[in-house]
Amino acid sequence: MPTIRKVAIFGVAGNFGTPITAALVKAGFEVTIVTRVESASIFPPGLPVIRTEYTVEKLTTALAGQDAVVCAVGPAGISAQVAMIDAAEAVGVKRFIVDDFGWGPDFRTLPEFQPIGVQRRVAWGHAKELADANPQFTWTGVSIGNPIDWALKRFPLMGFDVKQRSAIIYDGGIEDFTGTTLDGIGQAIVGVLNHANETKNRFVKARSIQTCQSQLLDAFQRGTGQAWKVDQSSVKDLLESGRKKHQAGISGWVLELMVYQLYTPGEARCIVASKEDSDAELLGIKEETPDDIVKKVLKSVTNR
Ligand SMILES: NC(=O)c1ccc[n+]([C@@H]2O[C@H](COP(=O)([O-])OP(=O)(O)OC[C@H]3O[C@@H](n4cnc5c(N)ncnc54)[C@H](OP(=O)(O)O)[C@@H]3O)[C@@H](O)[C@H]2O)c1
Known part of the structure; x- marks a missing residue:
């Protein structure tokens, strides 16, 4: 090539x-x-x-x-x-x-x-x-799975309201998902073009992290140095509410159903790239920790 x-x-x-x-x-x-x-x-x-x-x-x-x-x-x-x-x-x-x-x-x-x-x-x-x-x-x-630093900052329904220092933890907060940061998304494209042979005619799987809500909550509390107000909920409520809105043609259903998909208990639905089948190493995407992600989110929120 x-x-x-x-x-x-x-x-x-x-x-x-x-x-x-x-x-x-x-x-x-x-x-x-x-x-x-x-x-x-x-x-x-x-x-x-x-x-x-x-x-x-x-x-x-x-x-x-x-x-x-x-x-x-x-x-x-x-x-x-x-x-x-x-x-x-x-x-x-x-x-x-x-x-x-x-x-x-x-x-x-x-x-x-x-x-x-x-x-x-x-x-x-x-x-x-x-x-x-x-x-x-x-x-x-x-x-890319969840565009994690971008999405956490933008969508409090994902469970973290950074400005209010409050969280909604769905179904115990233990469902894992994978995400890619904005830096990781940029690096993924560079990696594809630099490894044109290995990446041709297929989907590559990017990831910066595999995590869950409870790890992110711990990291947010460490990162802000304070205890957050935490409410417990279930994604079943989001499924019900999102479907009602979808049927009635009311906006808001996309986010509710996306968050449902992200945290559906016991399904591993949003593990787009396990460590073994991820292309992150080939593409040069750095694996990040919940603390790394939280640092980026807090920085971008305070810089606004
Ligand atoms: N994994 C996730 O959760 C997630 C989240 C968000 C987005 N995505 C996906 O990522 C991709 C990029 O999304 P994004 O959020 O970065 O896009 P975006 O910011 O909404 O839009 C990107 C660009 O699309 C162009 N555009 C807008 N309307 C257009 C139209 N009618 N015809 C042609 N071009 C148009 C505009 O470029 P110009 O003004 O230069 O023409 C705009 O700057 C999409 O496939 C989106 O579905 C995934």
């Missing part, structure tokens, strides 16, 4: 596009930003920006000369991915990193999330078909 140097990225200013772009630049890749004509996103300075319509014809011009493409658009842009993949293959791009940044192809998701997964699978299947027919074109998906 030839060396990858020139990388185009969609979704640069997004939650995950931001750390991915920073990591690619830091690692010395030549990064080009590709964005929608109507985008109001603000981009990091010093990088070339191509504004284009997301048609195969226009994208073919936009992606010419690139070695690799990273697609990190948000859910509203996923349907444009097939055109991105067609254009990339047509102009000789060697690697297309498809938009997953979730739980991977084998995830046992709740039925409510299946329609969201369908569009992603269309793009993944399309990349695979093109790669089967053209060995010069390859793809990779990056499964």
